[in-house]
Amino acid sequence: MSGFGDALARAAAWLVDPEAEELASARAELRLLPAPVEACPLIAVVGLAPGCGTTTVARALAATLARRNHSGAAIVAGPGQPLGSRLATRPASRLTTRLASIGRAARPAGRLCLTQLDAPIPRIGPVVLDLPSGDAAAATVAAARPVLLVAPGDAEPALADLAAQSLGARTVVVGPDDLSRWAGRALVTVPRSRVGARVAAAGWEPRGAFGRAIAQMADACEERAA
Secondary structure (H helix, E strand, C coil): CHHHHHHHHHHHHHHCCHHHHHHHHHHHHHHHCCCCCCCCCEEEEEECCCCCCHHHHHHHHHHHHHHHCCCCCEEEEECCCCCCCCCECHHHHHHHHHHHHCCCCEEEEECEEEEECCCCCCCCCCEEEEECCCCCCHHHHHCCECEEEEEECCCCHHHHHHHHHHHCCEEEEECCCCHHHHCCCEEEEECCCHHHHHHHHCCCCCCHHHHHHHHHHHHHHHHHHC
């Protein structure tokens, strides 16, 4: 019986296709490799003047991009201690935990992971830099693609044009009373909305006319970053 068993073992070894073994081994190795990471945009939102809505636009844009992204979350990095809603999605909480694992303080809010702009930001999701007036460091802005300049609706369009040109930015106008002043100058005009601003501050994508303007902005950013 042992001789017959040995003969079967030798026959089985002879019948195995070496190429099939190599293919199976290669497939096993591929299963161990991490899935390819989707290219994530890095966007700078720069304020032309204090209080013009930079943080609102940055968070609304980031929340909209987060909903579209496979990760379901986005990072917003800005000055000062980040504040936001205590309610957050699981993807935002997981992203916050990942940042904490590399020593970066952050907190989840809605679809967002809020952190300070005090060190390089890891590209593990869409990243929006919240840069109020005077904080637009050239090196920081140069790394972003695209750059958006947020201007208040009562600003002088020519001044906004000069600032946008110096940054290589597209202009976003918040609350313009006279749309004709910005015709051909603004990428998007965002209407005033207290409810939309509160929703964005809490880390969620706004709805209504405000949300449609932000979605249009997100479309342009995704096209530019591709």
